[in-house]
Amino acid sequence: MADHMTAHLAGETASQAQKIATLAVCFTIVTLDGLDTTSIAFVAPVLSRAWNITPAAFTPAFVATSVGAVIGYMLSGPVAARWGKRQAAIWSVLVFGLGTLATVLATDIVSISIIRLITAIGLGGCLPIAVAAGADIMPSRYKETAAMLVATGLSAGSVIGGLIALPLIRDHGWTSIFIVGGIAPLLILPLFVWILPKETEVAKGGNPVLALFSDGLATSTILLWAFAFLVFIDAYALMFWIPTLLVDFGFEPSQAPLATAAFGTGGLVGNIILMLLVARFGIKPLLIAICLFAIACIVALSKAATASMLLPLIAGLGAGFICCCVGQAALAVSLYPPALRTTGVGWASASGRVGSIFGPALGGLMVSLGWAPRDIILTAIAPAVLAIVVLLVMRGIGRRTA
Template sequence: MTTTVTPTAPARDLRDHLERAPMSLYQWLIVACAVLLNALDGFDVASMSFVSVRVEEEFGLTGTELGVVISATLIGMAIGSIAIGRIADLIGRRWTVLGSTALATLGMYLAASATDVTQLGIWRVLTGLGVGGILTSITVISAEFASNRWRGLAIGIYAAGYGVGAFAGGIAANGLQADFGWRAVFLAGALASTVLLVILVLVLPESVQFLTRRPGSDKALARIARRVGFDPARASVVAERSAATEGTHAGLQGIFGGGAATVTLLLWLAFFTVMFGFYFVNSWTPRLMVDAGMTAEQGVIIGMMLAIGGALGSVLYGVGAARIDREKLLLGFLGLSAIAIIAFVLTTSILVLAFVLGVVVGMLVNGCVAGLYAVAPTRYGTFARATGVGAALGVGRAGAILAPIAAGSLIDVGWTNVALYSTTAGLLLVGGVAVFLLTRRPVAPDAV
């Protein structure tokens, strides 16, 4: 997985080196940290769903009350993505990731000590705030430290971390709560997150794009340069850029000013529809398959097929992005996802085929999420990048929150499985239209 730099065109500066040179072991180590951080998201969401029955029994919750507790983390993530994204553009990505990881870890420890449902809900929101802040900044760091050739693969591997974490959450829930209670699952997550925080302190660098625009960053840039095989003496040299192409608008001006509003709204529409579809498919499919005539065990297997497919899909998108334009590839994934979802719901009576299509649906839908993660950072300049990506993630989390609630309401009024899945497929096509219109807009002048 290497590329070659043309001998007659040496790297102008550290940013240019990261963009064009073969990726170093250190750069892949940064991607590995991103995978583990995204796994924290998957673990947290999955573990709550696995312990929900015991939480419901202990606190005597109604279905509505349990639903609020389950959604608490997603609400926190939406707020954290938007609010903490702006902080990352002000103080840097590294400190935002470290602080957000510490916040999520604290939330997990506190959730393990909750004595009533109100406490649990509050601590789940706190955990969500941290996870939302993590995803905003680590998505940007992953994109900036990956070379142009392998950026899609790096983001794809990063997105696959969600499935890894969800799988780990299931193992932890099944192995711990029977003997030690549901709180042990959150305690296990908190301990793992504590170890990860120590690793991040030792490994995670600041964004080079951010450092090159901050005075007094020469030592930090030289340290990164040594780790990626670039001349430290040239690390702080920035290529000449005109004011018109600098792309340094920050905050709301950076995501709404200078023609960026259209890009932002298209990204929001794409994130909302894709995340709605992703969370509907992953949260409701096991239950709806039971309604379709499967046993509860078979419904769980379908859920596992979706998770397996999801991990594969993220990597598949990344491999494809090394050879195909990222946005065009995302369009293909969106179209195929819509087709696969309809084929899946129409063939649930054929068990083997349903299992196979479950893998395909999980693969394609998660590939769409990976695609959005890869595309979003290219649409904003350095000082608006975390703000823009964070806002898009926040809107996406709104879709994630709405999906299970809307599906439950529609089921209550008599919607069939075919109607539910067909509507989800239609929303993915709407996301495809948004991405298509996005391809007609230029990328940011200093895009990664």
């Protein structure tokens, strides 16, 4: 109760300068998180030539990054509950900053996979702490908006990485992206610790993960995890496989990066629109509308007859599914009290990250079985429909308990 009141008072009484500073630092740390998470993808083509291996050989490094992030998401809440958010933040940033720097020492797939696994644990640990801190500093009406703003940093980081990776690697070699990505969070760390509130009590004796299933939260927790899993399946399956599938639509292989750029750009634009509307309409109705919009884009893309329609529709898919991936953090913020927000955001994100592993693998299976690209794209409707059902049930539960 004391923790809840402290967070409530912080949100209602914090000065405008405190709110801006907190959101700016949290957004920046998550942006660097997103940059470091995707950095391995930027250097894979260069290292595959340098190490004389195929790009597919980097699969263990990609999987290790996702597995490490899941572990970090799951540990963030319990560590913060046991030792405090400041200690959890310090260790998370140190692990991902120093781990990113250590990546320059990798000499083969085994070493880079191990380093990325460890680094990603720190990466996963930062996001829930930053999202919870950003939400706690804001008044109740704007907590979901703040959560979305901070979580959008992941998308911003991947976009920034795409912009700076080419000149950095071209002019300074592949290690430069990891040097920049490792030093930057270490420089921001003092500010991150500064904006986190001092905690007089940290060890409460209870298990914060089990608390997600107490006090009537069990059903909503399971539904939140299901929603995150489903939307991440679609988002990552489409993100990974649309560039390849578009060849069947008349695209040249060299144009594949345009599809990836359209998907990411659509996501950023969609996030901005959602942030502007969420305080007025609430997160659940908006996510339902976004899922319906994404389904419409899937159907239109599967029937697209001209190449000129493809990129706008792909941007629409990004707006739909990337918004849902960011929106699940806002759902967690709206569902849990302050004491459970870090754990709630972390475990929901972990469920989503599992979906991000499952989705591309399922897409790869359909490709290997020789499914038609348009049919593969249509299969993305099923998780989206299930996600809408989950949201409707969550909305019904919210009305009954209001």
